[in-house]
Amino acid sequence: xxSAETKTKTETEPRRNLAAAIVGGxxxxxVFALLLGLGFLLYQxxxxxxxxxxxxxxxxxxxxxxxxxxxxxxxxxSAVRGSVET
Numbered sequence: 001x002x003s004a005e006t007k008t009k010t011e012t013e014p015r016r017n018l019a020a021a022i023v024g025g026x027x028x029x030x031v032f033a034l035l036l037g038l039g040f041l042l043y044q045x046x047x048x049x050x051x052x053x054x055x056x057x058x059x060x061x062x063x064x065x066x067x068x069x070x071x072x073x074x075x076x077x078s079a080v081r082g083s084v085e086t
Contacts, residue, residue: 020081028073035065 039061040054047053 016081020077023080024073024075024077027076028069030069031072032062032065032069035061035068039065 036058039057042061043054043057047057
């Protein structure tokens with residue numbers, strides 16, 4: 001590999017990582033927001049006026065959303081970043 005190819009590759013690697021981090025973060029945040037929204041919708045349909053039910057449902061769906069969002073974010077990050085070619 002020539003020095004020009006090495007220089008170009010090292011210049012684009014941080015940009016690719018940044019782009020992958022942004023896309024992965026957005027995807028994870030969307031999943032988190034979706035599950036929180038579903039928990040809130042379930043609260044409205046079933047309980048309506050119970051503060052304890054709201055806290056419990058948001059804690060459960062928030063925890064699930066955080067975990068699912070993290071998993072999807074890591075998968076998307078890895079897919080966008082791709083493998084390092086040697």
